Amino acid sequence: MANKAASRDAVGEPAASAQRIDKWLVFARIVKTRSIAQKLVEGRKVRLNRDKIDNPARNLRVGDVLTVSYGGRVRVLKVEGFAERRGPPSEAQGLYVDLSPDIATSEQDAPEIGEDAEDEA
Numbered sequence: 001m002a003n004k005a006a007s008r009d010a011v012g013e014p015a016a017s018a019q020r021i022d023k024w025l026v027f028a029r030i031v032k033t034r035s036i037a038q039k040l041v042e043g044r045k046v047r048l049n050r051d052k053i054d055n056p057a058r059n060l061r062v063g064d065v066l067t068v069s070y071g072g073r074v075r076v077l078k079v080e081g082f083a084e085r086r087g088p089p090s091e092a093q094g095l096y097v098d099l100s101p102d103i104a105t106s107e108q109d110a111p112e113i114g115e116d117a118e119d120e121a
Helices: 021-027 034-042 089-095 103-109 115-120
Strands: 046-048 065-070 073-079 096-098
């Protein structure tokens, strides 16, 4: 039998091994409310490990990758942990690693429109 003490967090509470996607999106401060998170998932704007999902009750596990299309942005987030509440932003940022490509960097690498025409002339 596994040691139950190993599955507890620093406070002595049992450590969560999974959490609902809608709750995690709120606790990680990706969206402001749980109802927004539920609508986002039901609208198929969230992918879990590259698969489109539509069930906000689906469980996340550490290591899962979420792709969220919200507010005109697409964010790719790797789940690093769970929270029991919506805490301060500094605490929420510890729940994930943002794997989204940096938009400023990709825009600098892209050639300007008409740049090829100048080279040919």
